[in-house]
Every structure is written in structure tokens, then in C-alpha cells.
Amino acid sequence: METTTTPRTRALIERVRTFCDAHVLPRNREMLAHEMTDPADDPPFVAQLREKARAEGLWNFAMTELDPGRPGEPMSNTDYAVLAEYLGRVLWSSKVFNCQWPDVPNMVALQQWATPQQKQAWLDPLLDGDxxxxxxxxxxxxxSSDARNIGTRIRxxxxxxxxxxxxxxxxxxxxPRCRFYMLLGQTDPDAAPGSRHSVVMVPRDTPGLTIGAPxxxxxxxEPSGPAHSLRFEGVRVPIENRIGAEGDGLRVAQARLAPARLHHCMRGIGISELLIELMLSRGRERHTFGRPIADYDAVQHAVALSRVDVEQMRLLTHSVAARVDRLGAKGAFRELAILKVGVAQAMYRVAERAVQVFGAMAGYQGAPVANAxxxxxxxxxxxxxxxxxxxxIFRMESAPTETLDESPYVLPPSSSGLSASARA
Ligand SMILES: Cc1cc2nc3c(=O)[nH]c(=O)nc-3n(C[C@H](O)[C@H](O)[C@H](O)COP(=O)(O)OP(=O)(O)OC[C@H]3O[C@@H](n4cnc5c(N)ncnc54)[C@H](O)[C@@H]3O)c2cc1C
Structure with missing residues (x-):
């Protein structure tokens, strides 16, 4: 697919590729081995690579805007789509350039909603990679797929x-380096459903907060570490830790959900591209009944159908990224929903095919198939x-006003001699 990246972005992407070839890919097998044995923390080379990337100005690409003087190279979503796809091939590489989730969506929400003092307290340490x-x-x-159900009380x-x-x-x-949580909870259970919730920032070491098992x-x-449960029992934070007004919680959460979805879709294309390459390699290497399995239609179709999926994923992702750049996340609400379903399902189809082509090796954590x-x-x-x-998506479809009998596109069964009772 032709892309419309700017010359500046093309140059940056080239520098990121050179950096990854020299420093990230040579470490990837080490990282895969590490993830199988010690999933909680990053190996020390990740911090070293982050320092090096930042020193070379390869930092904070995933933000579309930054306040003056803050570190990084903000990019439009259209431009970032190309870079994020590349970073998707090796998921932990996003971390090297401070483009990892869930930090980036949190940073985007803070950039939009936080006061200057709050930015200093919560956003700056993330932008600096501290x-x-x-x-x-x-x-x-x-x-929790209906965020209005969220019941944690904020009194x-x-x-x-x-x-x-x-x-x-x-x-x-x-x-170990996660220092605070952006928490959604209820400040006013009696308010209108869209205004019951607020977001507050909670430092990890606050008394009353317990982190459960991974x-x-x-x-x-995920490269950011496994998920954990969190228990809050009489945890106290100053009211200055609230982001936005009381009742704005769902809107603050929305601000982070749009980049979260969009960026995952961008990376999903890179993962899927890698799976196609791996299916091709595996298909050439394995032989059954005297032929490489890539000679069989089933494997060829697995690859070809995955190519169809990837091209569609990319077209949709770039189109939605451009719309978000033009109209903001609100103006692309419907398209972001279409993108999220379309890419998640397409990526799942590609991964499912890769599992079949890889056979038992698909479940081996050292190959990216199981993780994908x-x-x-x-x-x-x-x-x-x-x-x-x-x-x-369904709710945003507009139904035509005429009935089927009135529709110029339909010949009503009555005109073809069918009686009303036969139709019923
Ligand atoms: C790997 C991973 C990482 C995650 N990371 C985070 C994180 O960092 N922070 C965080 O807060 N959460 C995180 N989550 C949680 C995730 O956001 C929730 O799982 C998700 O929002 C769904 O909520 P739920 O699990 O309570 O499912 P439920 O809300 O109980 O829904 C269960 C199922 O019900 C069905 N369903 C729901 N609504 C409808 C409907 N309207 N029509 C038809 N069917 C419906 C769907 O099939 C859905 O899957 C993570 C989840 C995973 C798997």
C-alpha cells in the first residue's frame, strides 16, 4: 500500500529501523528467553537501550502533541501508523522509544485533561521515562465492558x-517501575449515569493499596508486565489528584481509549506481517508426504488469506488514523469502533492460521505464534x-424512513401475486 508519510517521518522511521537492526533485534532472543523465566521485570538491557534511544532523539513518537520543552518527536496518527506497524513486529521495542502502553494512552489523557501542576506531577515523569x-x-x-458499572467508591x-x-x-x-495508577471510580452514585465517575491518580505506595498476584x-x-489485581481499602489521596472535574471520569477514560485502540491496531498489522513471514518459513522447512507443506493449497491459502486480511487492516487503520488527525477522536467515534472490531478479528484470523501451519510448535512461547x-x-x-x-456501530447506522413495501429497491411480494396471508 502507498503511504502518505512526510519526509521527516520517513527519515525518522529509517533511523528507528537502523537502531532496531543494530540494538533491538540482536537482543530479541534474549528477551524471549527472559520472558519465559522472569516475566515480572525487564532485563537490564531495556533500560540501557531506552537511554541510548533517548540520547539519539528517538523518543516519544506516539504523542500527537507535546507542550513546549517536553522531550520527544510528536507525530500525527497518520505518520505514527507506519512506525507503530514496524514496532509491532517486536512488541517490547515500543518500550525502547517510550511508546509503550498503557503509558502512552495515559500520557495522552493527561496531556488533554491535566492542569499544569498535574502535568508536572504525573505526565512529565512518564515523558522523561523515569x-x-x-x-x-x-x-x-x-x-466492566460497560464502564458505567464501575463501582469502586471515591468518597x-x-x-x-x-x-x-x-x-x-x-x-x-x-x-517494579510502575509508580502510579490512573483509577476510574464513582464519586457520585446519584448523578446522571454519564457523570457518576471520576479519575484520580493514585501513587503505588499509598497505604491501604494492595497489589495482588500476577x-x-x-x-x-504484555511487554509492560503481567496484569495484577489491586485492592483499595480506605486509600487516601489529595483532591488535587483528580483529573478533570468530578463527574468527568468517563470522558477522561475515553481520551485514553482512543489512542489505546488505534495504536494496538497499528501494531497488530506488524504482528500479522511477521506471522505471514513465519508461516512462509515454516511452510518451506516442514515436509509431509515428500513435499514441503507450503506446496499444499491449505498452507498457501492460509498465507494468501492472511495477506488479504493484512491489506484490509492497513487500509482501514490508515484511513481511521487520518480521520482522527482531521477531526479528533470524537469525530472518529464510529470509525474507531469499526476499526477495533475489524482489526481485532482480522488479526485473530491470521494468528489462528499461523497456529495451524506451525502445528505443535505454535504453542511454544519462544516462537511469537502463541503470544500473537x-x-x-x-x-x-x-x-x-x-x-x-x-x-x-449498529446504533449509528441510520435506518431508511420508508418501509420495504415503499422501497424503490424492492418489488413487494404483493405485486407478484402473493397474498398478504401467504406473505405472513
Ligand atoms: C490482556 C488484557 C489486558 C487488560 N488490561 C487492562 C488494563 O490495563 N486496565 C483495565 O482496566 N482493564 C484491562 N483489561 C480488562 C478489559 O478491559 C476487560 O476485560 C473488558 O473491558 C471487558 O470487561 P469484562 O472482562 O468485565 O467482561 P464483561 O463486561 O463481563 O463482558 C463479558 C462478555 O459479555 C459480552 N457482552 C458484553 N456486553 C455486551 C453487549 N452489549 N452485547 C452482547 N454481548 C456483550 C461480550 O462477549 C464480553 O466479552 C484487560 C484485559 C485483558 C484480557
């Missing part, structure tokens, strides 16, 4: 908020399950 963060919304007690007590509740599946919450998704751990499969499956649930996005 620490990581997590986003704490989902709760075991309620169906005002003088100049503090007191938090009580339990979260789970919070990506990166237990990473949980993977079918054994898959688990990740693709998780992506159909996280950041809004398929069904919730399909509901949004």
Missing part, C-alpha cells in the same frame, strides 16, 4: 478522597469487546 503507570478500570465484581473527606474497591486485569500494575492471559504477558494468538484473542475483549463496538 517510571511507568497503569490504568485501573476493570473490576471482578461487575461487567470526598475534607481535602482528600477515600478509595474503596477492587480492580483486576490491570496491565503492568505490578511492574495473572497472564492464556500464559501471555493469545494477544489477538485478548484484543477482542480488552479495550471494549467486539459486541460492545458492534452495538455502537
Amino acid at each position: 517510571c511507568h503507570s497503569a490504568f485501573a478500570m476493570t473490576e471482578p465484581a461487575v461487567a 470526598r473527606d475534607g481535602d482528600q478522597y477515600v478509595l474503596d474497591g477492587e480492580k483486576w486485569y490491570i496491565t503492568g500494575a505490578g511492574h 495473572s497472564t492471559f492464556f500464559g501471555y504477558r 494468538y493469545a494477544w489477538a484473542r485478548a484484543f477482542r475483549i480488552g479495550d471494549g469487546p467486539d459486541e460492545v463496538h458492534l452495538r455502537t
